[in-house]
Amino acid sequence: MFGESFRLFRVLGFEVRANVSWLFLALLITWSLAAALFPFAFPGLAPSTYWLMGLVGMLGLFFSLLFHELSHSLVARAYGLPVGGITLFLFGGMAELQAEPKRPGEEFWMAIAGPIASVILAGVFYLAAVVMMALGVPQHIAGVAGYLGFINLLLAVFNMVPGFPMDGGRVFRAALWRWSGDMRRATLWASRLGQGFGLLLVALGIYSFLSGNFIGGMWWFLIGLFIRGAAIASYQHLVTQLALKGQTVRRFMTTDPVTVPSDTTLQDFVDRYLYHHAFDIFPVVRDGRLLGYTSLRQVQTVPRDTWARTRVGDTCRKFGEAHTVDADADANEALEQMQRSESSRLVVTEGDRVVGMLVLKDLLRFLQIRAELEQG
Helix, strand or coil: CCCCEEEEEEECCEEEEEEHHHHHHHHHHHHHHHHHHHHHHCCCCCHHHHHHHHHHHHHHHHHHHHHHHHHHHHHHHHCCCCEEEEEEECCEEEEEECCCCCCHHHHHHHHHHHHHHHHHHHHHHHHHHHHHHHCCCCHHHHHHHHHHHHHHHHHHHHHCCCCCCCHHHHHHHHHHHHHHCCHHHHHHHHHHHHHHHHHHHHHHHHHHHHCCCHHHHHHHHHHHHHHHHHHHHHHHHHHHHHHHCCCEHHHCCECCCCCEECCCEHHHHHHHHHCCCCCCCEEEEECCEEEEEECHHHHHCCCHHHHHHCEHHHHCECCCHHHEEECCCEHHHHHHHHHHHCCCEEEEEECCEEEEEEEHHHHHHHHHHHHHHHHC
């Protein structure tokens, strides 16, 4: 949603990534602490001291967000739910669950684990501040620990707002799910509450902006838009999962894919394939077995005067696992694979043989028809 993310490290078996937007947040937090909050709370210190306090405060927030998301991830793993990793971004962090919980109890404990962890961490930081003050540690050093205690308490309270997909919204969904027995309906109402909360923050942001609080108003506005968008996207993601549940790739694949025999010359490939099919890539086969793929880009790497005697099989490239899928693979997993690889087409195989092509627009067409039938 916010562009590229880069890998930081692995902890307890989970890959931790930071979105590029987190860099902006880290700089903003460090600056606001060093230039405003700490000079106001502890006047008379050297500028370098304030910047060091700001840096420690930012790193403490990084640790706090990671601790919060790790708690979600550990509980999810205990229930057998796959977690793709943890990503920190502009508005906080996210444990990337790759499957929905199967029971309301799983949803409840997975959701509540984050706020509980933040409350515990708030107590630890507050206790550390009290101990440091008792030991005669300078007040401004203990003040950084006190600040982190407050931030963790605020993080727990804010996340318990009952708006999906925030932690409180997931707790609310778990309660509705247990009461109604219908996960989809529970998600719909939790999502609507999340959208409403997002709009409330947007309105608060506009009011703050018009009242002269430009920076605060901008943040409330952006956070509100993010929460509303996330609530809508979370519900749509669930609807998609339910619609494709139990379906395999074989159900949606095109069974007569356009493939290029490996002994085809590049000149024939250009004349018979590139000019007639608006595809980015073409699977290359030999006796029905997948060798790799070719494309306009591969052709451009070969001198034009050799096209008539150069074979496609000599210039094709190997497919990565991200661009092929087994015919009996789960359709939901295939869709997520397309999203991760940013590809609209997957080559469908059985062993090393090409049996079809899975095209994103075919999946989307099925989902559209399914949604219209259910609405009718």
